[in-house]
Amino acid sequence: MLKALWSGKTLPVLAVSAIIIALWYIGAVALNGDMQRDAFANANNTKYTFTDLVIGTWSQERPKLPAPDQILAELHKTVIDTAPTSKRSLIFHGYVTLSATLFGFLIGSTLGMVLAVLVVHVRSLDKSLMPWVVASQTIPIIALAPMIIVIMNQFDITGLVPKSIIAAYLSFFPVTVGMVKGLRSPDPLQLDLMRTYSASRIQTFFKLRIPASVPFLFASLKVGVAASLVGTVVAELTKSEDGGFGARLLAGSYYGQTIQIWAALFAAAACAWALVSIVGLLDRAVTKAMGAR
Amino acid sequence: MNASASRVIDIADLSLTFETNDGPVHALSNVSLGVEKGDFISLIGPSGCGKTTLLRVIADLEHPTGGSISIHGMTPEEARLKRDYGYVFQAPALYPWRTIGKNIGLPLEIMGYSKDERTERVRKGLDLVNLTGFENKFPWQLSGGMQQRASIARALSFDPELLLMDEPFGALDEIVRDKLNEQLLRLWEKTQKTVVFVTHSIPEAVFLSTKIVVMSPRPGKIHDIIECNFPRDRTLDIRETSEFLDVANRVRQGLREGHSYVD
Numbered sequence: 001m002l003k004a005l006w007s008g009k010t011l012p013v014l015a016v017s018a019i020i021i022a023l024w025y026i027g028a029v030a031l032n033g034d035m036q037r038d039a040f041a042n043a044n045n046t047k048y049t050f051t052d053l054v055i056g057t058w059s060q061e062r063p064k065l066p067a068p069d070q071i072l073a074e075l076h077k078t079v080i081d082t083a084p085t086s087k088r089s090l091i092f093h094g095y096v097t098l099s100a101t102l103f104g105f106l107i108g109s110t111l112g113m114v115l116a117v118l119v120v121h122v123r124s125l126d127k128s129l130m131p132w133v134v135a136s137q138t139i140p141i142i143a144l145a146p147m148i149i150v151i152m153n154q155f156d157i158t159g160l161v162p163k164s165i166i167a168a169y170l171s172f173f174p175v176t177v178g179m180v181k182g183l184r185s186p187d188p189l190q191l192d193l194m195r196t197y198s199a200s201r202i203q204t205f206f207k208l209r210i211p212a213s214v215p216f217l218f219a220s221l222k223v224g225v226a227a228s229l230v231g232t233v234v235a236e237l238t239k240s241e242d243g244g245f246g247a248r249l250l251a252g253s254y255y256g257q258t259i260q261i262w263a264a265l266f267a268a269a270a271c272a273w274a275l276v277s278i279v280g281l282l283d284r285a286v287t288k289a290m291g292a293r
Numbered sequence: 294m295n296a297s298a299s300r301v302i303d304i305a306d307l308s309l310t311f312e313t314n315d316g317p318v319h320a321l322s323n324v325s326l327g328v329e330k331g332d333f334i335s336l337i338g339p340s341g342c343g344k345t346t347l348l349r350v351i352a353d354l355e356h357p358t359g360g361s362i363s364i365h366g367m368t369p370e371e372a373r374l375k376r377d378y379g380y381v382f383q384a385p386a387l388y389p390w391r392t393i394g395k396n397i398g399l400p401l402e403i404m405g406y407s408k409d410e411r412t413e414r415v416r417k418g419l420d421l422v423n424l425t426g427f428e429n430k431f432p433w434q435l436s437g438g439m440q441q442r443a444s445i446a447r448a449l450s451f452d453p454e455l456l457l458m459d460e461p462f463g464a465l466d467e468i469v470r471d472k473l474n475e476q477l478l479r480l481w482e483k484t485q486k487t488v489v490f491v492t493h494s495i496p497e498a499v500f501l502s503t504k505i506v507v508m509s510p511r512p513g514k515i516h517d518i519i520e521c522n523f524p525r526d527r528t529l530d531i532r533e534t535s536e537f538l539d540v541a542n543r544v545r546q547g548l549r550e551g552h553s554y555v556d
Contacts, residue, residue, distance in 0.1 A: 189383075189386045192380075195373075198373055199403045208388070212390075290390035
């Protein structure tokens with residue numbers, strides 16, 4: 001019985017989660033302990049027990065490491081109890097971040113696919129363009145994001161677009177790399193076959209290269225959509241006036257609201273997970289229609 | 294050009310040398326061969342004798358470095374552009390994202406046949422190789438032998454004069470292979486195609502062919518050409534006859550002479 005559960009999926013997942021949460025609570029005690037002892041000392045409380053200390057470390061207002069239940073309570077407060085229109089609602093911030101993420105992902109993945117097609121079909125571009133594509137990703141986005149926002153501000157481009165550009169900047173790369181690999185994945189036999197039919201380059205492209213690239217494309221879209229979210233959050237650290245998870249992180253660190261930071265991080269992670277899952281579902285549906293077993 | 298009306302392939306003094314990092318490799322040297330309409334030619338020889346290369350030259354997948362070759366009086370490239378031949382590879386090379394029906398229809402799509410015509414030809418093709426009912430299956434749902442049959446139907450879907458086959462049954466087990474050999478023979482009888490067939494199996498070559506071309510390696514050249522005219526409606530039983538064994542022996546003899554065991 002136990003063995004059957006263990007070989008399944010649920011029990012291992014639960015066990016690992018339980019271990020992480022337990023370590024987390026222990027970590028909270030370790031990290032917040034000094035502050036709690038100081039607090040007891042300031043209150044002239046010398047007779048506290050170990051249990052008092054532990055409970056104290058798990059319920060501070062600005063802990064170094066908040067306990068998981070504190071983060072959950074904050075999430076409950078900012079997601080469910082607060083009106084979605086309020087600037088204190090994580091739904092509001094989530095909407096801001098997701099809209100920029102999705103728009104950026106759209107631009108990024110389209111650009112990524114176009115670049116891949118060019119790189120595969122124009123020999124000189126393979127040599128001349130690919131190094132730039134790679135170099136573009138060596139610049140830390142945290143350094144580049146403020147520059148992009150300032151420059152676009154000069155041209156009166158504000159709001160969603162600059163953030164989406166940064167999201168696109170991060171998401172086009174995996175799509176280009178994956179799609180190039182995918183478009184080049186047909187084996188010599190499959191290509192020879194097209195040649196025996198005297199197929200044109202366009203026909204080979206649409207009937208062989210594109211369908212062959214689909215699994216590769218979806219794998220990179222999954223990476224790309226998550227990267228897109230990261231790009232948006234980084235952009236929001238610079239351009240925080242519109243809100244978004246990044247703005248929430250920034251405000252949290254400004255005022256030492258660690259619980260708020262962690263809650264925003266968890267919300268962002270949940271969004272990334274949801275986005276990757278949606279792409280995954282799309283992947284399954286498409287590859288199934290294309291005969292995957 | 295002295296090509297008579299029944300001459301399908303005319304090869305004279307053909308050679309092909311690959312330039313590799315380890316120096317030139319003479320894949321084909323002074324190969325001359327004539328193929329008549331309706332012939333079933335087998336190219337047989339050990340690996341490295343250039344039999345596949347010769348087939349690929351006919352299909353314009355490789356370019357000869359010397360000599361001449363014409364197909365229906367045209368260069369291989371012109372013949373390819375005119376879609377004069379169907380090619381069956383060692384592996385079925387079905388596109389995994391297409392159903393069997395769509396795979397068979399692939400050349401028709403590329404050549405611009407109308408949808409009705411495609412449907413009709415795919416149906417005929419499936420029937421020809423006994424795959425009726427499998428039209429909507431994906432390749433992985435079929436056995437290796439069925440996949441190779443589908444690839445033969447694909448090669449024949451646009452009704453080319455010439456069928457080029459590169460060890461099409463090499464990866465299949467002997468029982469399936471025997472069965473497919475018999476079916477291929479029936480198909481050849483029915484369609485009256487000219488076939489060039491690469492193999493390294495002596496019984497397969499003797500059973501199928503009207504002419505067996507024995508090749509030898511390093512450099513790849515023709516060692517012997519053996520006529521082999523069993524009646525067209527032969528069955529697998531002829532493999533027990535003494536005539537069959539005589540021809541098979543001649544082929545084996547030729548292969549032995551052509552092969553140097555020095556290396």
